[in-house]
Amino acid sequence: MAEMRYREALNEALAEELERDPNVYLMGQDIGVFGGAFKVTAGLMERFGEGRIRDTPISENTIVGIGVGSAMTGLRPVVELMTINFSLLALDQIINHAAHMRYMFGGQVSVPIVVRMPQGAGHQLGPTHSHSFEALYLHVPGLLVAVPSTAADAKGLLKTAIRDDNPVIFIEHESLYSQRGEVPDDPDFTIPFGLAAIRREGTDVTIIGISRMAQTAERAAEQLAAEHGIEAEVIDPRTLRPLDLDAILESVAKTNRCVIVEEGWPHGGVGANLAALIGEQGFDDLDAPVGRVTGVDAPMPYARTLEQIAFPHEQQVIEATLALFGDRRRASRG
Amino acid sequence: MADHRLPENEIALDWLTSMTLIRRFEERAGEQYARGKVGGFLHLAIGEEATIVGAVAALRPTDYMIATYRSHGQALARGSEPGRVMAELFGRVDGLCRGRGGSMHMFDRERRFMGGFGIVGGNLPLAAGFGLTSDYLGSDDATLCQFGDGATNQGTFGESLNLAALWRLPVVFMVTNNQFGMGTSLERHSAQTDLQRKGEGFGVPGMECDGMDVIDTWAVTKEALRIAREERQPVLVEAINYRFRGHSIADPEDYRTEEEVLAWSKRDPLVTFGDRLVAEGVLSDEQRQAIDLEATETVDAAVAFAEASPEPQPSSLYDDVYVLSDQVRGWYSADHRGAELRKGEELS
Numbered sequence: 001m002a003e004m005r006y007r008e009a010l011n012e013a014l015a016e017e018l019e020r021d022p023n024v025y026l027m028g029q030d031i032g033v034f035g036g037a038f039k040v041t042a043g044l045m046e047r048f049g050e051g052r053i054r055d056t057p058i059s060e061n062t063i064v065g066i067g068v069g070s071a072m073t074g075l076r077p078v079v080e081l082m083t084i085n086f087s088l089l090a091l092d093q094i095i096n097h098a099a100h101m102r103y104m105f106g107g108q109v110s111v112p113i114v115v116r117m118p119q120g121a122g123h124q125l126g127p128t129h130s131h132s133f134e135a136l137y138l139h140v141p142g143l144l145v146a147v148p149s150t151a152a153d154a155k156g157l158l159k160t161a162i163r164d165d166n167p168v169i170f171i172e173h174e175s176l177y178s179q180r181g182e183v184p185d186d187p188d189f190t191i192p193f194g195l196a197a198i199r200r201e202g203t204d205v206t207i208i209g210i211s212r213m214a215q216t217a218e219r220a221a222e223q224l225a226a227e228h229g230i231e232a233e234v235i236d237p238r239t240l241r242p243l244d245l246d247a248i249l250e251s252v253a254k255t256n257r258c259v260i261v262e263e264g265w266p267h268g269g270v271g272a273n274l275a276a277l278i279g280e281q282g283f284d285d286l287d288a289p290v291g292r293v294t295g296v297d298a299p300m301p302y303a304r305t306l307e308q309i310a311f312p313h314e315q316q317v318i319e320a321t322l323a324l325f326g327d328r329r330r331a332s333r334g
Numbered sequence: 335m336a337d338h339r340l341p342e343n344e345i346a347l348d349w350l351t352s353m354t355l356i357r358r359f360e361e362r363a364g365e366q367y368a369r370g371k372v373g374g375f376l377h378l379a380i381g382e383e384a385t386i387v388g389a390v391a392a393l394r395p396t397d398y399m400i401a402t403y404r405s406h407g408q409a410l411a412r413g414s415e416p417g418r419v420m421a422e423l424f425g426r427v428d429g430l431c432r433g434r435g436g437s438m439h440m441f442d443r444e445r446r447f448m449g450g451f452g453i454v455g456g457n458l459p460l461a462a463g464f465g466l467t468s469d470y471l472g473s474d475d476a477t478l479c480q481f482g483d484g485a486t487n488q489g490t491f492g493e494s495l496n497l498a499a500l501w502r503l504p505v506v507f508m509v510t511n512n513q514f515g516m517g518t519s520l521e522r523h524s525a526q527t528d529l530q531r532k533g534e535g536f537g538v539p540g541m542e543c544d545g546m547d548v549i550d551t552w553a554v555t556k557e558a559l560r561i562a563r564e565e566r567q568p569v570l571v572e573a574i575n576y577r578f579r580g581h582s583i584a585d586p587e588d589y590r591t592e593e594e595v596l597a598w599s600k601r602d603p604l605v606t607f608g609d610r611l612v613a614e615g616v617l618s619d620e621q622r623q624a625i626d627l628e629a630t631e632t633v634d635a636a637v638a639f640a641e642a643s644p645e646p647q648p649s650s651l652y653d654d655v656y657v658l659s660d661q662v663r664g665w666y667s668a669d670h671r672g673a674e675l676r677k678g679e680e681l682s
């Protein structure tokens with residue numbers, strides 16, 4: 001085990017995969033000479049050369065499209081988009097092309113591309129730079145979607161993503177890049193998709209946290225235990241497609257209550273989808289409606305005071321959890 | 335346009351045969367549509383055969399070819415079995431894409447026909463990607479990307495040309511200027527109507543060919559491919575032609591006059607090329623009829639093949655959404671709400 005930052009774990013994953021497979025190459029805006037807008041790719045151009053670490057113009061749709069074309073013909077591109085907000089310019093290539101190509105052409109072709117990009121609020125970047133779009137990509141059959149929340153997951157999932165033959169949307173989080181965590185040294189350390197992580201065991205309620213919200217959920221759970229005597233089980237699905245629904249349903253069967261925490265918008269969100277699945281497949285296990293904590297249903301504001309109340313913090317998670325117990329006195333007893 | 339001598343007899347006959355097959359295939363596809371055998375959209379390439387056959391003839395077998403939703407002809411010219419192209423139109427399991435793509439989405443991996451694509455402008459970045467693969471792997475395969483005049487107004491046009499020039503990718507971008515993007519004429523949709531010049535600002539030189547003349551199309555495309563392959567310089571080729579039928583099937587064609595269509599039809603590429611072959615003694619009238627008859631028979635057989643091919647099984651609905659492996663063994667499809675949790679296809 002080595003302690004490193006989330007961004008360093010990503011950098012290691014990229015370097016190891018570039019080393020392992022000569023057909024892996026990186027492409028994105030300012031990833032080479034500049035080392036990446038968030039320095040994830042720092043040092044890679046020096047090590048692997050301009051042919052494999054390719055700085056591109058600001059042409060999101062075409063960058064992804066070139067990646068798709070090269071993936072159709074034998075390469076394994078890892079495309080970095082500066083942030084997930086800019087991936088909206090590439091939705092045509094991601095959805096109409098990457099995601100559907102194999103199906104549309106009757107299985108004649110595969111598209112082993114990874115599109116990496118960070119999301120998330122908290123840096124006062126306003127409505128064009130702060131959103132969380134995992135629900136958007138979760139919506140699309142043909143894509144795999146990863147949302148790592150720890151350094152180890154970032155590394156293990158990215159390596160799996162690069163080795164997988166499907167198009168993968170790999171969603172990092174801006175607020176996590178500098179966080180440290182223990183990461184296994186083994187260069188063959190990978191984490192399979194579709195395997196949730198139980199971050200904390202508990203018997204009273206299941207709290208599912210998506211992307212950075214897995215950490216928010218974990219901190220809320222500690223407070224719930226300390227202040228309210230509620231033992232929450234915290235689950236980080238780590239990938240949304242495929243989804244480890246078994247782990248979630250098993251946990252709900254044990255706790256009989258569930259809260260889903262995500263940073264994105266409520267309508268059509270990850271929580272909306274999960275709540276439906278749990279309702280359909282785990283209804284008999286539920287003692288209360290599935291609770292959801294989401295970003296507010298508004299664009300992300302710039303002003304710090306507004307921004308901070310526009311996405312979930314521990315307090316909202318605690319309140320939503322207590323509400324499931326329908327016991328206000330318990331809440332106020334603290 | 336240069337005056338070209340005819341190619342060797344065998345090649346000339348080959349081109350005529352290929353153009354004739356496309357013409358008869360497209361006519362028959364239109365009929366089958368009218369009979370309800372073909373669904374969705376059907377974009378026919380009648381009038382554009384020389385552009386297709388001339389361009390494809392300039393390719394090596396290992397070169398990549400990519401086109402638009404109007405690409406039955408490209409598949410045929412690259413050698414796809416007519417029966418499988420027709421079966422794709424019919425939505426049958428023996429279709430090139432097992433009935434998943436339909437008319438707009440042909441694909442034949444083996445022949446490096448890398449697809450018909452339904453999104454206007456969507457195929458240009460992919461073509462640049464094929465070029466990148468060739469470059470990356472150090473092969474001298476080139477890519478030919480066909481798209482319409484209307485597509486030159488998409489952002490991907492400028493983005494892809496810029497990137498291809500910047501990275502010196504071996505790609506020939508061929509704009510098939512058939513004078514219209516659906517019902518909007520060239521001068522009503524593009525400020526620059528001399529389309530071969532539209533790449534200049536991106537560092538992509540232009541060339542022009544007579545897309546109604548198979549020899550000229552072949553000669554210009556061949557030179558463009560040489561430049562792309564040897565000099566690593568992408569080229570924009572404008573092939574000027576005309577589609578004789580409507581944009582898709584339902585098209586009242588109010589945007590053009592009968593006189594205009596008549597004027598262009600005098601330059602019908604199939605007729606003019608056939609006439610020339612007869613005039614220059616390469617082809618007898620009987621041979622010409624025989625080629626036509628053979629095309630008709632091939633198309634008859636294609637329809638019979640498509641007709642006989644089974645409809646896809648409902649159980650195949652989820653096939654090939656993903657590449658399955660140990661890590662993606664299947665997927666939870668939220669649309670199946672039985673008592674049993676469905677995990678999609680399990681790996682066998």
Ligand SMILES: Cc1ncc(C[n+]2csc(CCOP(=O)(O)OP(=O)(O)O)c2C)c(N)n1
Nearest residue numbers: 404452453454482483484485512514515516
């Ligand atoms: C992105 C996108 N916008 C609109 C359409 C609808 N559409 C299909 S074909 C077409 C006209 C394209 O004209 P052109 O590029 O000249 O090609 P042509 O059909 O003439 O071969 C349009 C608008 C589409 N398929 N994709």
Ligand SMILES: [Mg+2]
Nearest residue numbers: 482483514515
């Ligand atoms: Mg056109």
